[in-house]
Amino acid sequence: MSKEIGITAKKTEDLPEWYTQIVTKAELADYAxxxxxxVLRPYGFALWEQxxxxxxxxxxxxxxxxxxxxxxxxxxxxxxxxxxFSGFTPEVFxxxxxxxxxxxxxxxxxxxxxxxxxxxYSKWVRSWRDLPLLINVxxxxxxxxxxxxxxxxxxxEFLWQEGHTVHATQEDTDxxxxxxxxxxxxxxxxxxxxxxxxxxxxxxEKFVGALYTTTLEAMMPDGRAIQMGTSxxxxxxxxxxxxxxYLGKDGQTHYAWTASWGVxxxxxxxxxxxxxxxxxxxxxxxxxxxxxxxxxxxxxxxxQGQIKQKCDLVFNxxxxxxxxxxxxxxxxxxxxxxxxxxxxxxxPLRIEIxxxxxxxxxxxxxxxxxxxxxxxxxxxxxxxxRQCLEGIQSNLQIKAKAILDASITRTDDYNVFKKTLxxxxxxxxxxxxxxxxCEDKIKLETGATIRTIPFNEPTSGTCVLCGKPxxxxxxxxxxx
Amino acid sequence: MSKEIGITAKKTEDLPEWYTQIVTKAELADYAxxxxxxVLRPYGFALWEQxxxxxxxxxxxxxxxxxxxxxxxxxxxxxxxxxxFSGFTPEVFxxxxxxxxxxxxxxxxxxxxxxxxxxxYSKWVRSWRDLPLLINVxxxxxxxxxxxxxxxxxxxEFLWQEGHTVHATQEDTDxxxxxxxxxxxxxxxxxxxxxxxxxxxxxxEKFVGALYTTTLEAMMPDGRAIQMGTSxxxxxxxxxxxxxxYLGKDGQTHYAWTASWGVxxxxxxxxxxxxxxxxxxxxxxxxxxxxxxxxxxxxxxxxQGQIKQKCDLVFNxxxxxxxxxxxxxxxxxxxxxxxxxxxxxxxPLRIEIxxxxxxxxxxxxxxxxxxxxxxxxxxxxxxxxRQCLEGIQSNLQIKAKAILDASITRTDDYNVFKKTLxxxxxxxxxxxxxxxxCEDKIKLETGATIRTIPFNEPTSGTCVLCGKPxxxxxxxxxxx
Numbered sequence: 013m014s015k016e017i018g019i020t021a022k023k024t025e026d027l028p029e030w031y032t033q034i035v036t037k038a039e040l041a042d043y044a045x046x047x048x049x050x051v052l053r054p055y056g057f058a059l060w061e062q063x064x065x066x067x068x069x070x071x072x073x074x075x076x077x078x079x080x081x082x083x084x085x086x087x088x089x090x091x092x093x094x095x096x097f098s099g100f101t102p103e104v105f106x107x108x109x110x111x112x113x114x115x116x117x118x119x120x121x122x123x124x125x126x127x128x129x130x131x132x133y134s135k136w137v138r139s140w141r142d143l144p145l146l147i148n149v150x151x152x153x154x155x156x157x158x159x160x161x162x163x164x165x166x167x168x169e170f171l172w173q174e175g176h177t178v179h180a181t182q183e184d185t186d187x188x189x190x191x192x193x194x195x196x197x198x199x200x201x202x203x204x205x206x207x208x209x210x211x212x213x214x215x216x217e218k219f220v221g222a223l224y225t226t227t228l229e230a231m232m233p234d235g236r237a238i239q240m241g242t243s244x245x246x247x248x249x250x251x252x253x254x255x256x257x258y259l260g261k262d263g264q265t266h267y268a269w270t271a272s273w274g275v276x277x278x279x280x281x282x283x284x285x286x287x288x289x290x291x292x293x294x295x296x297x298x299x300x301x302x303x304x305x306x307x308x309x310x311x312x313x314x315x316q317g318q319i320k321q322k323c324d325l326v327f328n329x330x331x332x333x334x335x336x337x338x339x340x341x342x343x344x345x346x347x348x349x350x351x352x353x354x355x356x357x358x359x360p361l362r363i364e365i366x367x368x369x370x371x372x373x374x375x376x377x378x379x380x381x382x383x384x385x386x387x388x389x390x391x392x393x394x395x396x397x398r399q400c401l402e403g404i405q406s407n408l409q410i411k412a413k414a415i416l417d418a419s420i421t422r423t424d425d426y427n428v429f430k431k432t433l434x435x436x437x438x439x440x441x442x443x444x445x446x447x448x449x450c451e452d453k454i455k456l457e458t459g460a461t462i463r464t465i466p467f468n469e470p471t472s473g474t475c476v477l478c479g480k481p482x483x484x485x486x487x488x489x490x491x492x
Numbered sequence: 493m494s495k496e497i498g499i500t501a502k503k504t505e506d507l508p509e510w511y512t513q514i515v516t517k518a519e520l521a522d523y524a525x526x527x528x529x530x531v532l533r534p535y536g537f538a539l540w541e542q543x544x545x546x547x548x549x550x551x552x553x554x555x556x557x558x559x560x561x562x563x564x565x566x567x568x569x570x571x572x573x574x575x576x577f578s579g580f581t582p583e584v585f586x587x588x589x590x591x592x593x594x595x596x597x598x599x600x601x602x603x604x605x606x607x608x609x610x611x612x613y614s615k616w617v618r619s620w621r622d623l624p625l626l627i628n629v630x631x632x633x634x635x636x637x638x639x640x641x642x643x644x645x646x647x648x649e650f651l652w653q654e655g656h657t658v659h660a661t662q663e664d665t666d667x668x669x670x671x672x673x674x675x676x677x678x679x680x681x682x683x684x685x686x687x688x689x690x691x692x693x694x695x696x697e698k699f700v701g702a703l704y705t706t707t708l709e710a711m712m713p714d715g716r717a718i719q720m721g722t723s724x725x726x727x728x729x730x731x732x733x734x735x736x737x738y739l740g741k742d743g744q745t746h747y748a749w750t751a752s753w754g755v756x757x758x759x760x761x762x763x764x765x766x767x768x769x770x771x772x773x774x775x776x777x778x779x780x781x782x783x784x785x786x787x788x789x790x791x792x793x794x795x796q797g798q799i800k801q802k803c804d805l806v807f808n809x810x811x812x813x814x815x816x817x818x819x820x821x822x823x824x825x826x827x828x829x830x831x832x833x834x835x836x837x838x839x840p841l842r843i844e845i846x847x848x849x850x851x852x853x854x855x856x857x858x859x860x861x862x863x864x865x866x867x868x869x870x871x872x873x874x875x876x877x878r879q880c881l882e883g884i885q886s887n888l889q890i891k892a893k894a895i896l897d898a899s900i901t902r903t904d905d906y907n908v909f910k911k912t913l914x915x916x917x918x919x920x921x922x923x924x925x926x927x928x929x930c931e932d933k934i935k936l937e938t939g940a941t942i943r944t945i946p947f948n949e950p951t952s953g954t955c956v957l958c959g960k961p962x963x964x965x966x967x968x969x970x971x972x
Contacts, residue, residue: 042612044562045569046599051612054557054627061558077534078541082524083563083601083632083649084585089525102591105564107601109586110636119526121563121587121601132522132531141824147534152563156590168590169563344621 018352022290027234032163034284038293038357041163048157048168052277055357058301060171060277064150066203066299067173067275070195076146076175083151084119085128092127092253099220100124103155105168121154126221126246126272129176130254137178137268139259144188145178164281165238165492172276178256178268182247185269189243192273193226196241199275204283205296205408206230207416208240209439209487211464216448219272223247229463229487231419232285235437237463237489240282243273281492286412287381293358294380296408297401303336304397305354309347309366318370326363326375326393333394335401355380360404361397381407420487424476429488433458439487445475446483453477460488498832502770507714512643514764518773518837521643528637528648532757535837538781540651540757544630546683546779547653547755550675556626556655563631564599565608572607572733579700580604583635585648601634606701606726606752609656610734617658617748619739624668625658644761645718645972652756658736658748662727665749669723672753673706676721679755684763685776685888686710687896688720689919689967691944696928699752703727709943709967711899712765715917717943717969720762723753761972766892767861773838774860776888777881783816784877785834789827789846798850806843806855806873813874815881835860840884841877861887900967904956909968913938919967925955926963933957940968 019037021029035041040056043049052060068078084107091097105121108114122128129147137145150173157168164170175192179185193210200206208228212218218225222244229237250256251267260266287294297303308323310316320341327339338359340350347364354362364376374387377396381404388396419438423429429440440460444450454477455461469485499517501509515521520536523529532540548558564587571577585601588594602608609627617625630653637648644650655672659665673690680686688708692698698705702724709717731737731747740746767774777783788803790796800821807819818839820830827844834842844856854867857876861884868876899918903909909920920940924930934957935941949965 042615044608045611046562046564046566049562049564051562052560054559057559058557060560077538079534079537080532080540080632080651082526082529082531083634084526084529086526104591105587105599106589107585108588111582111584119585128524131525135522152560154563171560 018356019290019292023233023288027285028162030288030290031281031285034288034292034356035163040280040284040293043161043163046168048161050161050163050167052171055301056280059280059295059299062299062301063199063203063279064173067195067199068148068150070199071148071175074146074191074195076148076177079147079149080151081125081128081132081149083122085122085125087118087120089127089131090120093221093250096126096221096250100155103157105154105156122151123153123155124272124274125149125151125153125174126176126250127254130250130256130270133176133178133270134255134257137256137258140180140261143178143180143258143268144184146175146188147177148173148175162281164277164284170276170278172274175271175273177271178251179271180258180260180266180268182245182269185245185247185271188271189226189245189273192271193228193241193243196228196243196273196275200228200230200240200279201409203296203298204279205298205405205412206240206282206286207409207413209416209464209466211466211487213242214448214451214462214465214486216451217462219244219246221246221249223249227464229439229489230282230286231416231438231489232282232492233415235419235490237439237491238278238282238285239463239491240279241273241275244271246270246272286415287408288358291352292356294408295358295360297360297405300358300360301336302338302357302359303401304330304338304361304363305350305359306330306337306339306363306365307347307350307354308341309364311367319365319367322370322390323365326365326390329393330397333398335394335397351378361400363393363397379404424473426476429476430458433460433488433490437490439463439489441485441487442476443471443473443482444484444486445478445480447475447478447480450475450477454488458488459490461491462486463489463491498836499770499772503713503768507765508642510768510770511761511765514768514772514836515643520760520764520773523641523643526648528641530641530643530647532651535781536760539760539775539779542779542781543679543683543759544653547675547679548628548630550679551628551655554626554671554675556628556657559627559629560631561605561608561612561629563602565602565605567598567600569607569611570600573701573730576606576701576730580635583637585634585636602631603633603635604752604754605629605631605633605654606656606730607734610730610736610750613656613658613750614735614737617736617738620660620741623658623660623738623748624664626655626668627657628653628655642761644757644764650756650758652754654754655752657751658731659751660738660740660746660748662725662749665725665727665751668751669706669725669753672723672751673708673721676708676723676753676755680708680710680720680759681889683776683778684759685778685885685892686720686762686766687889687893689896689944689946691946691967693722694928694931694942694945694966696931697942699724699726701726701729703729707944709919709969710762710766711896711919711969712762712972713895715899715970717919717971718758718762719943719971720759721753721755724751726750726752766895767888768838771832772836774888775838775840777840777885780838780840781816782818782837782839783881784810784818784841784843785830785839786810786817786819786843786845787827787830787834788821789844791847799845799847802850802870803845806845806870809873810877813878815874815877831858841880843873843877859884904953906956909956910938913940913968913970917970919943919969921965921967922956923951923953923962924964924966925958925960927955927958930955930957934968938968939970941971942966943969943971
């Protein structure tokens with residue numbers, strides 16, 4: 013593989029450059045001509061489709077439906093919840109003209125859809141029989157990014173899903189918020205093999221307009237955290253200005269409760285950074301668009317008939333067994349070139365079939381994660397492939413969990429806190445008085461924010477900064 | 493069913509009012525607060541998902557991949573193909589600000605994605621080995637509508653798919669254009685049960701910037717045609733300004749050829765208008781989000797155990813057989829209310845299970861299309877359901893084909909042409925000199941345009957307007 017095609021940066025030496033190379037050279041994404049925007053190429057889109065297909069099934073099984081709401085939102089609607097509006101307005105792209113005609117009111121390109129959706133919900137919700145209303149949308153949202161573009165991580169437009177649900181009571185809303193958080197955890201930990209910390213956001217860090225926000229936070233190899241998804245209880249903060257009311261069983265009219273939740277293609281950026289190596293991507297088998305690639309190896313012309321036949325057979329066996337397989341019988345490339353390309357693209361398992369494999373009635377298998385080479389009897393190809401793929405999935409999970417665990421420093425000493433952040437980053441688990449003043453000062457002095465406040469963790473001791481009695485345990489980190 | 497819930501307009505008396513009621517009361521869509529925009533509700537989205545799932549599979553089987561390109565397009569990029577730009581510019585929504593900052597260049601909210609996609613393709617296509625490049629996008633596009641909103645038919649934003657492919661030669665491009673047209677025909681005729689005329693668009697009616705456009709045209713009950721989808725050969729009209737070039741096997745650099753093609757949620761509007769009746773929607777079984785609804789019928793409390801058990805059994809049998817089934821065991825509604833609701837929503841087949849059905853070891857089946865009631869032995873529920881659903885699909889196809897055939901008037905007499913258009917509409921098959929002057933004059937005088945010029949139809953006689961020798965056969969109609 014030529015230098016132009018392979019990754020030339022080392023992950024441990026220059027993570028940003030390594031990341032950029034991997035995204036473009038593995039053909040996941042490309043830069044668009046406008047600053048801040050990217051193109052999602054077919055291989056990247058196939059990854060997103062894998063995530064989407066899995067999660068969409070979970071949502072449907074639990075009674076959620078998909079719908080579609082307009083891209084453009086009148087300014088007056090976006091302004092209805094004041095805090096929400098002021099949070100988003102600096103990033104909003106504004107449409108002011110249609111053709112040559114100036115519009116009477118500016119239209120926002122949706123930065124998120126709460127307001128346009130609640131306008132509809134206020135018409136649809138009438139009675140307790142209409143609740144819960146469980147709707148999800150797969151779309152893109154736009155928020156102007158002024159800093160440098162980082163594909164999947166910092167872009168002015170991103171693909172995501174946004175769920176918007178309406179409930180009769182606070183208790184029902186809490187349950188939905190936590191149900192979705194659990195679904196996200198399963199998607200992220202079990203499918204993407206990325207372990208996370210879960211908990212609440214602080215008041216400072218919560219979604220603008222929410223009663224409270226719950227979050228999932230992962231740790232990247234450079235010691236910075238990444239927010240993987242959030243699930244919010246919006247209380248009655250939106251149902252009041254938008255007049256989402258229902259007639260209860262008690263014959264009285266009540267304001268409803270709402271929740272919203274989302275994950276974006278940002279999940280892909282964490283997957284790249286956490287699992288990849290200097291040869292390229294490593295995609296966890298459960299989410300891989302191609303799980304196994306079959307590569308024929310010809311040494312001389314006479315080989316081809318039997319090898320080709322065996323490759324076709326193995327390809328068909330694996331495909332019929334539900335294992336997503338690509339048979340790479342392109343003639344213009346050498347086996348070595350193909351090995352490099354599929355390693356760059358992170359295909360979990362490579363199956364090589366050459367003259368010796370035909371002779372010995374076997375296949376040769378090479379794992380992408382640890383590059384271990386084994387052989388399997390040709391009668392046991394399916395079982396051996398399944399076992400290999402499961403082994404890779406679990407190896408990635410174990411390695412990633414070890415990275416997360418090793419990244420956590422427990423301290424209530426502010427000097428250790430600062431030193432750790434400077435020297436190695438990671439999560440700092442500290443106790444905190446609960447005051448935003450301390451939170452602000454810590455951010456100012458160290459760059460770290462509260463990533464999450466864990467659920468149900470008993471608190472004792474004093475605030476890491478001010479020394480007053482602690483109210484909460486908090487995980488601090490620098491973040492993407 | 494109260495008047496508020498059921499359809500109060502007659503299809504034959506007031507098609508526009510009937511259409512509006514069906515769209516909103518069957519909960520397919522709702523109006524958005526901004527003129528021209530609509531909300532696609534869960535039931536409407538489920539219909540679109542059915543279309544999407546079917547067609548996406550066809551595309552993938554034939555080597556096409558999905559991708560995603562930015563929503564916003566710089567004005568300079570949109571201007572690169574002048575004819576294309578002038579065609580779209582009156583309808584473009586322009587973004588001029590991000591937050592409070594005025595942008596240095598206006599950004600168009602995509603009215604179609606040729607330009608932003610070709611900008612990327614110019615980087616991706618290098619060699620003949622990269623061709624064909626077969627990419628599809630599922631997204632929404634925006635084109636400002638100044639006339640009254642008509643859900644699914646005339647909206648300023650609509651969901652669609654846009655395919656954009658690059659080929660080495662004109663011949664390869666022609667093949668792609670016709671392959672997709674055939675896939676569209678199968679989707680529309682075989683799945684949606686809507687027969688169409690296919691052929692070329694005239695120069696006047698073709699896509700702005702295309703070498704030629706092919707189209708599929710359906711006829712609605714009011715005598716107006718509806719364009720169901722188009723597939724364009726764009727020649728080298730875009731590859732030249734966008735510099736999409738490849739190194740051929742001959743060692744020379746060549747401009748590539750491009751094609752684009754799309755169908756939108758407009759397909760749903762034609763399905764509604766063609767198949768629906770005064771009770772509501774009639775959805776063809778192959779595309780129905782719910783194919784069968786099972787309704788328990790209790791007369792007295794003692795019935796419930798056995799009936800409930802049998803409903804569960806039938807629901808499970810049908811679901812396991814791959815028939816999409818909804819068990820309507822809601823207790824707050826009567827069977828009669830449920831019948832009306834599912835008829836309004838167009839579910840092809842209703843299965844009723846009451847005391848007599850339990851006693852006789854049977855189920856009662858009611859077809860939505862002709863409301864015929866039959867019974868089936870409980871051991872044969874799956875086979876009987878399949879047979880019924882196939883019968884409905886084929887009945888809808890036959891009825892729709894008869895409407896199309898009966899709508900076609902063949903004449904070369906301009907007086908008959910005008911009289912037919914005024915009195916009953918439909919397609920007028922005439923011969924035409926091929927001159928745009930005649931085409932323009934016919935439109936001015938009658939409101940009819942050339943909907944399509946059929947493939948390979950021998951031409952003789954004279955132009956219906958000017959009397960000069962005919963160059964082409966053309967189907968004229970008024971249209972949506």
